[in-house]
Amino acid sequence: MSLAGRELRSMIDQDGTFILTLDEVEVGDPAGDEIVVRVEAAPINPSDLGLLLGPVDMATLTPHVNGRVGLMGRVPHERLAGVAGRVGRSMPVGNEGAGTVVAAGRDVAHLTGCRVGVIGGGMYADYRRLKARDVIPLPAGVQARDGASMFVNPLTALGFVETARSEGHKAIVHTAAASNLGQMLQKICLADGVPLVNIVRSPQQAELLRAIGATHVLNSKDEGFTDRLREAIAETGATIAFDAIGGGTLGGQIVEAMERAAVGRLSEYNRYGSTEVKQLYIYGGLDTGPTIMNRAGFGFQWSISGWLLFPFLQKAGAEVTGRMRDRVVAELTTTFASNYTRVIGLAEALDPAVLRAYERKGTGEKFLIDPGRD
């Protein structure tokens, strides 16, 4: 009497046909160490969109796949090589979520009926069977929507602070700083006494961050932004930045401002620039255009690198990640509270208009999938 339910699947064919469907799948009986979770909430994170949509041309999406609920589109030929590894394979989507355990294997029977937070992929579904070790039981009274985003954003925000500490930096710069993630980071930095320079793109975003206690908030669209960035970086001594944008010149501007401040701290002239390492981590791609680095003001002690949660967690080791998870559970509805601007059902996620809305990745906009809605 195995359960069956819908599962959102993304697929790219060899000829570049992109297909998004809701498939009816058998969940399968849980093994001894497995559970079956009824998914009640799963966020759409920017990190989910890569797998969900691939490099599809958004303009080509049409709402039919052989009569089933689904979407079809085209991946331009020149982008196919970049996703060769997934071509022809139907991929389940959804990094994380929360729900209730409706079946459990012999060794973990005590979890039946528990509400849990889950990381492990394939969460855009009615049911998800997985190892019990990949879930965290939620404290009593916590709703599924409050536990749905307890992994990616909280661990990323904590990971930034851990990275900064372990590499010897004393203050941090963050771009696209008014996001859910950015708000978490600001709360952590306030609690931990780490100065944080927030860069946003509107007065509303600046106000939002100030309301939770941010002291350094810069709007990159303001006149005089470059000067104020230099001041804030000199004042805080920030030598590490986390950048969600990726494209354009902002990252380089940050490195240059750091170098300028570091040169100001030198006791004697060094023709190669400062001796402090300036580190920019690019962890997102809100701007998928090229990164432009005007190195003239960088000196030679700089590094621009990709930052990704899972390799960070592996490198950090069990003790550090255990401590991070405990903190997330303890502060789930305070530091790590997520705000959702819209709740949609599984079928709605395939509606072209809805899809375009969550694909825009607007700061402050956040979608939650509740499979129970349809």
Added chain:
Amino acid sequence: MSLAGRELRSMIDQDGTFILTLDEVEVGDPAGDEIVVRVEAAPINPSDLGLLLGPVDMATLTPHVNGRVGLMGRVPHERLAGVAGRVGRSMPVGNEGAGTVVAAGRDVAHLTGCRVGVIGGGMYADYRRLKARDVIPLPAGVQARDGASMFVNPLTALGFVETARSEGHKAIVHTAAASNLGQMLQKICLADGVPLVNIVRSPQQAELLRAIGATHVLNSKDEGFTDRLREAIAETGATIAFDAIGGGTLGGQIVEAMERAAVGRLSEYNRYGSTEVKQLYIYGGLDTGPTIMNRAGFGFQWSISGWLLFPFLQKAGAEVTGRMRDRVVAELTTTFASNYTRVIGLAEALDPAVLRAYERKGTGEKFLIDPGRD
């Protein structure tokens, strides 16, 4: 009875006036642990040009400074902030060189008459007083011109291989690879069994490298360069590159080729790309324009950083650097032989036509200053 001699000095005033002069200076008597070296050969390295010329506008150079031998020019106002630390200070120039010890302090009297290689700045001069520990006695019979470049290029080339090893890479990519430095690197890699992918810009440069045993030589101007770069990187397994160019898209193309090869080595699809770290080090600025990184093909495990010899040596520690120096002395006229295309005197270095010639930094062109020539 202290010696006096000429010393090349570079100075930038607060109003942006750039002045290059030959000053007559007293050398001063050596302290107990010091020596005075009569400079017989000092190379003009790309790394000397930054201090020598600063950000002067080359078009403004005129050959007069109050009747003395010298050059005058203008630093554009917007470039002054970048060199604030040296404004108003007369800077001696010339990282390294070789010559004969003509005076020595009590504790190092045995060095008198020795020919030595020197690192320590201020080598574009008739004489240089410095600590005995900053010189290396040359083996008997070695000419000054053979010892003049025994520090910067040899230690940089060895430093590349040390860096690659210590960071776990098994093959290297090098740009502007036909330079003196690039030839040294190829010889080291052959001796040490490290696969090296050389990128050059002309058939002549490719031929030069093949003549010393290079097997992977790519001309970036050839049609099909991108495909051949991908092949060479996949074949060697290179995941680290050292780039002398800096500006433009070549560095990013290398990272993308590395990611493509690394994805090919994955046993299963990873939506975030490969799990191998791809490292590009920018150690020069032959192209001072912006670095353009098209990150779409990078994955997330990449890093682009500045690389500079002196911080590397400090980090590497005494044992590693001692081993490196010993190897340079042992292989001074083989692995670490430098070729000079032109020898000039101190006064000639201030001739605008000569200066423009060495400022061009053409691969294969290399100037040596011999103060004894005037």
